[in-house]
Amino acid sequence: MRFSYISIFISALFLLLGIFPGRSQEVTDEQRIENNLKEESLKEGDFAAKIVGEIEHFGINLISNIDEKTHEPHLAIEAPMPDKSTPLEPLTYNRDQKWWWNLLKEGKLSMTDTTVIWPKFLKFCVDVYNWGDRTFNSYDPEYVVGTGKRWKVRLVSDNWLDTYALRVPPVGSNSPIRTTMSSDVYANIGAYIQYMAVSIGSSYDIEKLFKRHEPSHKKYEFGFICALFNAELYYHENRGGVNIRKFGDVNDGKLIKTYFPGVSMYTLGFDAYYFFNNKRYSQGAAYNFAKYQLKSQGSFMLGISLTNQKLSFDFSLLPQEVKDKYPETNFTNLYFHYNSYAILAGYGYNWVLAPKLLFNATIMPSLGFSHYYEDSLEGDKYLISMNIQGRLSLTYNLGNYYFGLFGKVNGHYYKQGKMSLFSSIENFSAYVGLRF
Secondary structure (H helix, E strand, O other), X not given: OHHHHHHHHHHHHHHHHOOOHHHHHHHHHHHHHHHHHHHHHHHHHHHHHHHHHHHHHOOOEEXXXXXXXXXXXXXXXXXXXXOOOOOOOOOOOOHHHHEHHHHHHOOOOXXXXXXXXXXXXXXXXXXXXXXXXXXXXXXXXXXXXXXXXXXXXXXXXXXXXXXXXXXXXXXXXXXXXXXXXXXXXXXXXXXXXXXXXXXXXXXXXXXXXXXXXXOOEEEEEEEEEOOOEEEEEEEEEEOOOEEEEEEOOHHHHOOOOEEEOOEEEEEXXXXXXXXXXXXXXXXXXXXXXXXXXXXXXXXXXXXXXXXXXXXXXXXXXXXXXHHHHOOOOOOOOEEEEEEEEEEEEEEEEEEEEEOOEEEEEEEEEEEEEEEEOOOOOOOOEEEEEEEEEEEEEEEEEEOOEEEEEEEEEEEEEEEEOOEEEEEEEEEEEEEEEEEO
């Protein structure tokens, strides 16, 4: 019993003095953890203060706010306004990375990228192009959109002929003889590559494959089209004669095909016209594969048509078949040489037959005056000029591939007294190509 009292007394004394082994160990661990946390907090505070000092060294103030909802502190940065007198320097790029030729080889060249490094002349051309594209080539995206591709390649089969319908009064007669003539169909095949608005290519006259002599016909065409207007310059030449299809009562007025070498033709023309509905109608979608027409739409057109033409008919070279039918009849040789100035007006319509299929029909008559030269049949004289243009197209887009069929006619009408002449150039083309 005495031992128990002594043990209790010693334990109580240890408790009072705070040196009881178990309890003393627990208190010591808690204190150590608390001290470690305090030390880490002090270190973090010193690090944060150091960061704040570095930030404020650059003139940026940190403002401490308490969120009213979460009651948590937030830091807000108050940066000074830049000095307006000091210009901001643009981002710098590696010259090799932004050199136009390197970007072109990588397929990353964009005409609208202002960071591209160009030679001076090319830079001028690109600036002019971008200005023109913004000014002359914008559409309503609900009706017309771009293809998203810059390059195009295409194969072309181009076929054309010139035709003539005359009413020719024989010498000493008031009864004109009706005749129709047409050349052979001239066929060319070609290949072209195009980057945006610049195109280069070559075509081959199929006649060279079958005849050794130089072809007697030529055709050159140049065109520029944008959202606002279309301009075309063309030249056609035929020195190889034509085929008579009808000549008065020869073969009882039925169709014949007799070669007549006495016809030659030279035509140089320029047409330019404006599209009134230029935000929703795209002629380029129908004839140049440059856009997609999403919804059917049409537009009135107004412009000018300038033509220089030379036509010669030497009836002394008529085939014997015709001379036998009219043995005592003489025909006056005809020569037309004139400049025509006319106002061109018409309408074009794009009909979206399906999401990938587009049909276009365009008709444009023109009216003005013609100045005939002294060496022409009428001498130096001004006469009324009446012309007409028409074209059709059917275009199919299959992904980046495209296919097209085009038809075009350009006709000129002349009438003086009992004599009249309608001359025209008909053109038919087929295209197949790829955008990339």
